[in-house]
Amino acid sequence: MSAALRARAFSRGFTSRAVDGFVGAVGNTPLIHLKKLSEKTGCTILGKAEFQNPGGSVKDRAALGVIQDAEKRGLLKPGGTVVEGTAGNTGIGLAHVCRSKGYKCVIFMPNTQSQEKIDLLRMLGAEVYPVPAVAYENPKNYNHQARDFAAQLPNAIWTDQFDNTANAQAHYVSTGPEIWEQTRGKLDGFVCATGTGGTLAGAGRALKEKSGGRTQVWLADPPGSVLYSYVTSGGKLNERKGSSITEGIGQGRITNNLGTIVNDLSGALHIPDEKSIEMIYDLLDTEGLYLGASSALNVVAAAELAQKLGPGSTVATILCDGAYRYQSRLFSKAWLKTKGLYDVIPEHLKKYVVL
Numbered sequence: 060m061s062a063a064l065r066a067r068a069f070s071r072g073f074t075s076r077a078v079d080g081f082v083g084a085v086g087n088t089p090l091i092h093l094k095k096l097s098e099k100t101g102c103t104i105l106g107k108a109e110f111q112n113p114g115g116s117v118k119d120r121a122a123l124g125v126i127q128d129a130e131k132r133g134l135l136k137p138g139g140t141v142v143e144g145t146a147g148n149t150g151i152g153l154a155h156v157c158r159s160k161g162y163k164c165v166i167f168m169p170n171t172q173s174q175e176k177i178d179l180l181r182m183l184g185a186e187v188y189p190v191p192a193v194a195y196e197n198p199k200n201y202n203h204q205a206r207d208f209a210a211q212l213p214n215a216i217w218t219d220q221f222d223n224t225a226n227a228q229a230h231y232v233s234t235g236p237e238i239w240e241q242t243r244g245k246l247d248g249f250v251c252a253t254g255t256g257g258t259l260a261g262a263g264r265a266l267k268e269k270s271g272g273r274t275q276v277w278l279a280d281p282p283g284s285v286l287y288s289y290v291t292s293g294g295k296l297n298e299r300k301g302s303s304i305t306e307g308i309g310q311g312r313i314t315n316n317l318g319t320i321v322n323d324l325s326g327a328l329h330i331p332d333e334k335s336i337e338m339i340y341d342l343l344d345t346e347g348l349y350l351g352a353s354s355a356l357n358v359v360a361a362a363e364l365a366q367k368l369g370p371g372s373t374v375a376t377i378l379c380d381g382a383y384r385y386q387s388r389l390f391s392k393a394w395l396k397t398k399g400l401y402d403v404i405p406e407h408l409k410k411y412v413v414l
């Protein structure tokens with residue numbers, strides 16, 4: 060990172076103007092140079108600090124994007140209701156945006172989710188319906204219930220984060236261009252995992268276009284997802300097998316959002332949970348960053364991609380959210396042991412497992 064860029068990043072908090080409410084505070088997150096990992100790989104590894112969004116995650120951008128799009132198209136009118144099926148961060152982003160704009164928010168989520176997330180959504184004023192966790196093909200899936208609920212309510216919309224491409228568009232106009240500007244166009248690779256596919260598709264497409272195709276866009280995938288095999292087998296969609304401790308990522312189908320980039324990806328990386336867990340602790344120890352498992356998986360992938368692209372290459376990824384929403388799991392010895400992951404944590408990092 061250049062001295063000028065460092066100086067600008069440092070002074071950011073002192074020079075930026077006041078923004079307009081919650082909505083104005085979404086985006087324009089710092090790009091963090093991960094110094095230790097960059098030194099270790101001989102490359103430049105950069106993480107977009109999406110955990111600094113006002114609702115705490117990368118999904119604030121998508122939540123704002125789908126609501127603004129519905130307003131623009133006249134689908135959502137003052138006093139209306141926003142309905143979504145979500146296991147976490149999108150719902151939290153929507154609940155914040157709805158409060159700040161005066162809409163009602165209704166969330167359907169699988170009843171396997173943590174009580175903390177349900178409590179937080181309710182504290183943010185959302186009406187929450189935990190429903191049995193059944194497959195997408197089942198009409199009782201939380202997404203279909205959200206769609207059906209919105210359909211029978213006047214002045215209500217189902218924001219449909221998986222297949223509504225206003226989600227990817229939000230990243231196309233903000234996340235991607237921000238990364239391009241923050242790297243001054245010196246970017247060899249961009250990689251991240253996907254849930255809806257919005258971040259990868261939107262930011263990835265913007266970076267490919269701005270670089271004239273020079274920036275490679277790669278997908279990172281956890282166990283239990285079909286996307287790695289889809290990309291590396293040339294488009295074969297297998298059934299989901301296995302599972303992962305990462306939350307909010309991994310997918311069993313090609314959503315509309317992912318569909319806008321999946322055939323233009325340069326490749327995919329499969330990242331096992333063992334590597335993601337170790338990276339959570341490593342980022343804490345070496346960079347002082349307290350991040351969730353999807354962020355850690357993304358950083359592992361960024362380092363692997365940088366090494367593939369060669370010495371001196373620059374790769375950016377997404378630091379999706381903080382560890383706060385998962386700490387009763389990720390920092391619990393008993394929980395890690397039940398997942399067979401405690402013993403993969405190197406001895407010098409075990410001091411962080413305090414719960």
Ligand code: PMP
Pocket residue numbers: 116117118147148149252253254255256257258259306307308351353354379380
């Ligand atoms: N990380 C976390 C923690 C998330 O909640 C999500 C969204 N489900 C993602 C990554 C993936 O983002 P996207 O939906 O844009 O693919």
